């Protein structure tokens with residue numbers, strides 16, 4: 378999910394009023410389009426990840442799962458939904474059905490009864506059932522290990538494939554979600570107007586020793602510190618390395 382600005386064109390020559398107060402400061406960093414800073418240099422990129430790795434001791438997904446199949450299903454269900462809501466649903470679903478065969482046996486309607494508290498559950502149920510059938514027909518019931526095979530599954534896009542490749546199989550790939558898109562652009566770590574541009578920039582600019590865990594470092598940093606509307610710059614461990622041009626203002630709030 379990428380938020381975007383909508384600018385209104387007017388025929389007036391009147392200049393817009395200048396930011397004067399905290400409300401204006403809030404508007405500055407309200408979206409993923411926060412004015413990008415200068416690019417973060419290589420030394421600071423290394424320090425950025427050194428500090429995050431010292432601060433975030435457990436760089437893992439907050440989705441609950443116990444095997445590769447459960448992870449795939451949980452990630453599919455998490456599109457435009459919170460990890461918490463997915464965990465509530467899968468806590469009921471997985472004890473009953475955590476294999477392609479078992480979920481197929483539930484059928485679309487049976488599956489919906491477990492996931493109907495999650496947004497887009499109708500289309501997600503249909504896709505999960507199709508994916509389970511494909512896993513059995515084409516992959517011996519196993520989760521495939523290549524991006525092409527994963528993306529060929531119903532309801533699995535590049536981001537989901539990257540999460541599975543990284544989290545289940547330890548591949549050094551970057552799944553860019555709304556948090557990582559924002560953190561990359563805001564901090565100057567990796568800027569870009571599209572998710573793919575930011576992903577490609579991150580792959581080039583993250584120090585290689587941190588690539589495997591970078592997805593979780595950045596997602597957790599974006600979720601709990603460098604938040605969209607109210608970044609906690611005053612309590613941020615990578616304040617010195619961050620190139621966000623408004624970080625001092627936010628630190629003072």
Ligand code: SF4
Pocket residue numbers: 563564602603604608609610611613614615616619620621624627
């Ligand atoms: S100082 Fe930290 S919280 Fe603030 S914008 Fe930079 S990375 Fe985000």
